[in-house]
Amino acid sequence: MGMLIVCQDLWKIYRLGDVEVQALRGVSLEIARGELVAIMGASGSGKSTFMNIIGCLDSPTRGSYWLDGLEVARASQDxxxxxxxxxxxxVFQNFNLIPRTSALENAQLPLFYRGLSLREQRARAAAALARVGLAGREHHYPAQLSGGQQQRVAxxxxxxxxPAILLADEPTGNLDTESSRDIMExxxxxxxxxxxxxxLVTHEAAIAAYASRQLLVKDGQIVSDRATPVPAGSR
Ligand SMILES: Nc1ncnc2c1ncn2[C@@H]1O[C@H](COP(=O)(O)OP(=O)(O)O)[C@@H](O)[C@H]1O
Ligand SMILES: [Mg+2]
Structure with a gap:
């Protein structure tokens, strides 16, 4: 079984008029199935740009990206x-929930677009809410939930x-310490x-400590890539 994610010499260059911003400058790395990777780095170092490419929301200016054996640049729209x-x-820093729409309906949304029956949408969304500790909160609106609970809905x-992969760009960036710990657990x-x-992208060492691998990005390059074996129960 090949690597889940393979990046080879990824560059991302934004051009704004005469100004060129090199957001990624030759990123190469592989991520295996089952890893929990934390990406750290100063603001503007290219973390979100990298996540957007990994998530197929954006494409690199140069370089190759394979996701589960599929070369993304050669993939069809379908x-x-x-x-x-x-x-x-x-999962995003700002949760991106739809306001005045219940937790259950927010969680159902991807299944609605897939055309599942309403009954199945509800059952699967309710199970997912229970999985994140929100059983009993299905009919709350986002405004009636704490930040940590909103992120759990997300x-x-x-x-x-x-999904095989969860991409989380600063998922605890807007949360207090205790809610952050809940999300990381x-x-x-x-x-x-x-x-x-x-x-996941994070600024905080305490959050990155949950990961089995930590990447440090600086000026569009990975400058450190280290495994952080954490014995179960030691956190
Ligand atoms: N759409 C864009 N157009 C122009 N420049 C961008 C765009 N997105 C990001 N950048 C620039 O690319 C660099 C990396 O940004 P980003 O990936 O958002 O960094 P980070 O997530 O680490 O804060 C920054 O200099 C930023 O200003
Ligand atoms: Mg960012």
Whole structure:
């Protein structure tokens, strides 16, 4: 079985008029199934640019990217849509929930677009909410939930598609310490129990400590890549 993610010499260059920004400058790396990877680095170092390429939301200026054996640049529109909708789940700093829409309906949304019956949408969304500790909160609106609970709804929404990979760009960036720990415990459990490969961006060492591998990005390059074996139960 090949690597889940293979990047070879990825460059991303943004041109704004006469100004050229080299957001990624030759990133090469491989990520295996089942890893929990933390990406750290200063603001503007290229972390989100890299995540967007990994998530097939953006394409590199140069270089190659293979996702589960598929060379993304050569994939058809249908193949890409399939990858984005089924293989990858996204979690963002700002939760990106739909306001005045219940937790259950927010979590159902990816399944609605897939054309599942309403009954099945609800059952799967309710199961995903229960998986993140929100059983009983199905009918709350985002405004009636704490930040940590809103982020858990966003994780449930990502989980209903049973993705192989979860991409989380600063998932705890807007949360207090305790909610951040709850979110990381959920991600850690999804990684260990369900085998979901997780790649997350964070500024905080305490959050990165949950990962089995830490990457440090500086000026568009990976300057450090180290394994961080954490014995179970030691956190
Ligand atoms: N759409 C864009 N157009 C122009 N420049 C961009 C764009 N997105 C990001 N950049 C620039 O690319 C660099 C890396 O940005 P980003 O990947 O968002 O960094 P990070 O997530 O590490 O803060 C920054 O200099 C940023 O200003
Ligand atoms: Mg960013």
């Amino acid at each position: 193949e890409l849509a399939e990858v984005r909708n089924r293989k990858i789940g996204f 994780i449930a929404r990502a989980l209903v598609s049973e 959920i991600l850690d459990r999804l990684n260990r129990e369900d085998g979901i490969t997780i790649i």
